[in-house]
Amino acid sequence: MATEQTALITLFGATGDLASRKLYPALFNLYKKGEIKEHFALIGTGRREWDDDKFRSVVSDSVKGAADSDQQVSDFASHFYYKSHDVTNPEHYKVLKGVADQLDAKYDLKGNRIFYISLAPRFFSLVANNLKQQNVFSDNGFNRLIIEKPFGHDFESAQELNDSLSSAFDEDQVFRIDHYLGKEMVQNIAALRFGNPMIESVWNNKFIDNVQVTLAENMGVGERAGYYDTSGALRDMVQNHIMQILSLLAMDEPNKYKDVEIRAQKVKALQSLHIYDEDEVAKNFVRGQYGANGDQKDYRHEDNVPEDSNTETFVAGKLEFQNNRWAGVPFYVRTGKLLADKFARIDVVFKKPALDDFARANGTAPQLLPSVLTIKIEPDSGFEMQLNKKHVGQGYTTDSFKFTHDLTDSEMKEVPLPYERLINDAMKGDHTNFASWAEVAQAWKFVDQIEKFWNSKKADFPNYTPGTMGPKAAEELLTRSGRNWAFRAED
Ligand SMILES: NC(=O)C1=CN([C@@H]2O[C@H](COP(=O)(O)OP(=O)(O)OC[C@H]3O[C@@H](n4cnc5c(N)ncnc54)[C@H](OP(=O)(O)O)[C@@H]3O)[C@@H](O)[C@H]2O)C=CC1
Numbered sequence: 001m002a003t004e005q006t007a008l009i010t011l012f013g014a015t016g017d018l019a020s021r022k023l024y025p026a027l028f029n030l031y032k033k034g035e036i037k038e039h040f041a042l043i044g045t046g047r048r049e050w051d052d053d054k055f056r057s058v059v060s061d062s063v064k065g066a067a068d069s070d071q072q073v074s075d076f077a078s079h080f081y082y083k084s085h086d087v088t089n090p091e092h093y094k095v096l097k098g099v100a101d102q103l104d105a106k107y108d109l110k111g112n113r114i115f116y117i118s119l120a121p122r123f124f125s126l127v128a129n130n131l132k133q134q135n136v137f138s139d140n141g142f143n144r145l146i147i148e149k150p151f152g153h154d155f156e157s158a159q160e161l162n163d164s165l166s167s168a169f170d171e172d173q174v175f176r177i178d179h180y181l182g183k184e185m186v187q188n189i190a191a192l193r194f195g196n197p198m199i200e201s202v203w204n205n206k207f208i209d210n211v212q213v214t215l216a217e218n219m220g221v222g223e224r225a226g227y228y229d230t231s232g233a234l235r236d237m238v239q240n241h242i243m244q245i246l247s248l249l250a251m252d253e254p255n256k257y258k259d260v261e262i263r264a265q266k267v268k269a270l271q272s273l274h275i276y277d278e279d280e281v282a283k284n285f286v287r288g289q290y291g292a293n294g295d296q297k298d299y300r301h302e303d304n305v306p307e308d309s310n311t312e313t314f315v316a317g318k319l320e321f322q323n324n325r326w327a328g329v330p331f332y333v334r335t336g337k338l339l340a341d342k343f344a345r346i347d348v349v350f351k352k353p354a355l356d357d358f359a360r361a362n363g364t365a366p367q368l369l370p371s372v373l374t375i376k377i378e379p380d381s382g383f384e385m386q387l388n389k390k391h392v393g394q395g396y397t398t399d400s401f402k403f404t405h406d407l408t409d410s411e412m413k414e415v416p417l418p419y420e421r422l423i424n425d426a427m428k429g430d431h432t433n434f435a436s437w438a439e440v441a442q443a444w445k446f447v448d449q450i451e452k453f454w455n456s457k458k459a460d461f462p463n464y465t466p467g468t469m470g471p472k473a474a475e476e477l478l479t480r481s482g483r484n485w486a487f488r489a490e491d
């Protein structure tokens, strides 16, 4: 049931791409569902000389496809105000403070303020510190910061950023967005594990052979090549989204389903990740860059990409958690651009019996397949469990079948957008689905070792064809130990 939230959101980057594609539609859904109503306002800022009318028309355009009526759109947009603002100019923050105070009184916002920084990362700490120094904070309600990715470029820069933010905001005021944590099926990991003792009791190295996380995309870098070339797949997807998913898969059960306890368990899991030395990186991580295929240019000929770019558009790796639950269980991950399809899934591959007694009795080759539990994140959302059964008919050979539970179309319609859920959580002060500094720091420490090794060597790129599942070496990462990716392009 909706509980109306009361807040003023000041959005830095209101004229940008993320705001119109993700943030306004998310806020509109919250509005339609009554999570925000009368006691809500938003101040949008950017350098552009827009006025309230222009801003409201941009906001309206970005939400009208989801509206029940024009009136609903204009009621929603009437809560939006625009102030042209250059974040490098301290004087402008005083103007913002004045508007915030007025809107607080007009909408009875109880001094609740959320500052959402949707700007290039070089501005993150500048804005946070100006908000504090120019006293834009309220002294009655809450003052919270939502901050976009990327949170640093490596551990050192992330720490600098965090130290700088800490002089303006306490950790419990900071909400670091990782939109994968807002996805329905990612949020389902804990429910599946801890809501089913049958599952949780086998969630360890005694029963699980390996775990696989695949976040595949079938598009190239598009208009974000300028950013992407300074990042690469490892920083863009592994350091944040994949590490967050891994921490939810590997963590121990929290003693309370509350943000503090859950995040503590996630950190503990990440702290047990084995950090690789150079030889281990070479053995356990594979990077790729797409080549040309038909009309598709190779990555190095995309707009805004240098012709000698060493940036990876694909990464696959094997990770190990060094604790009693997971010792000996490889966690394989892969992600990349221009792959065979767009999908995100987790495959938990269980151990097979040591001997295939059915095959032995029948004098046939082993036929038992591993039991596999799949969490389908997107585009289909649901669970699948592959199990063995007796082959129908005479004799006693085996084959496999699947239990499938997909969210129905009407359930899918109820699924909140990731940003909708996360903005709502931030308004409620719930940190469960935001990355804590300790998690981010640990993820960077792991990723930095890989970057360090990769940066010391020129890659042999391009090494995969668009429309495939990446370079051959990503298959070999598993086949050398007799395993396979549970999802393969030809399946
Ligand atoms: N777009 C996406 O799909 C995703 C984006 N992100 C992150 O979200 C953030 C925003 O990205 P995105 O919207 O794509 O970026 P855009 O380049 O589209 O927008 C940048 C925004 O910054 C504003 N801006 C730039 N300089 C100043 C300044 N000196 N003072 C005030 N405002 C300024 C621009 O406004 P103006 O030009 O009017 O000054 C614009 O609103 C980034 O951190 C990005 O990494 C994260 C995930 C996905």
Ligand SMILES: O=C1O[C@H](COP(=O)(O)O)[C@@H](O)[C@H](O)[C@H]1O
Binding pocket: 179, 217, 236, 237, 344
């Ligand atoms: O954070 C990012 O995620 C998107 C993929 O997100 P999805 O929800 O569409 O799976 C990715 O395209 C982008 O490069 C990255 O910055």
